[in-house]
Amino acid sequence: MDTISKAIKTLSDAIEKICEGIGILSVAAFVVVISLQVVCRNFLKISMVWANDISVVCFVWAVFLGSAIAVRHRAHYVLAFLPERFEKSNCFLDIVGDIAGIIFFYVLIRYGYDYTIMGLKRMSTAINIPQAYFFMCIPLSGCFMMWYTILDIVSDVKKMVLLVNGKKEVNNG
Structure with missing residues (x-):
């Protein structure tokens, strides 16, 4: 089982590095294009019609790939209903949140794919x-977010089993 865990971690790390790399390039290109557009419009009195399309593509890619990274690190917004001392209840709510995430990411993948295919025309x-x-980037990042959420739900179910069995030490790694 240790080999499988290492392979999953390696794959997850590779996905994150790809998202980071493309995200960084997208943000950098966004900043350069917008800056160039401002300089050209205000100082050179030149219109750069293409800059709007390029900046939107860069922004959308950065946001969606950044969202996938946030899902991996559970860095998205969370509403805490119960104090931390209610470990079992909070773990159950984490699992419910994971299931809701899986449903949402399925929608991103399914309909994002359809939208992308329509965009070919x-x-x-x-x-x-x-x-x-x-x-x-919508179905692609949806796949990455689904992957990370499936890993989270497996981790949360393991944690719940340990909590139900009365074990206090829970390894989230």
Whole structure:
């Protein structure tokens, strides 16, 4: 089982590095394009029609891939209903939240894929590329978020089993 755990961790780390790399490049490109657009419009009086399309693509990719990283680290918003001393109840609520996440990520994958396929037939206005490039990050990041949430639910179920069996020490790693 140790080999499987290492393989899962290696895959999860690789997915995160890919998301980070593309996310960083997207944010950097976004900043450069917007800065260039501001300089050209305000100082050179040149219109850069294509900058809007490129900045939207970069922003959307950065947001969705950053969301996948946030899901991995459980860095998304959480509403705490109960104090920490209610470990079993909080663990149960974590599992319910994981299940809700899986449902939401399924919707992202399923309908994001359909939206991306529709985007193959539509061209962006300014740069004349298929709009699928704008949308393909939705099902892709949905897959990554689903992967991380499945790992979380497995961890949470293991934690719940330990709590129900009366064991205080819970290893979340």
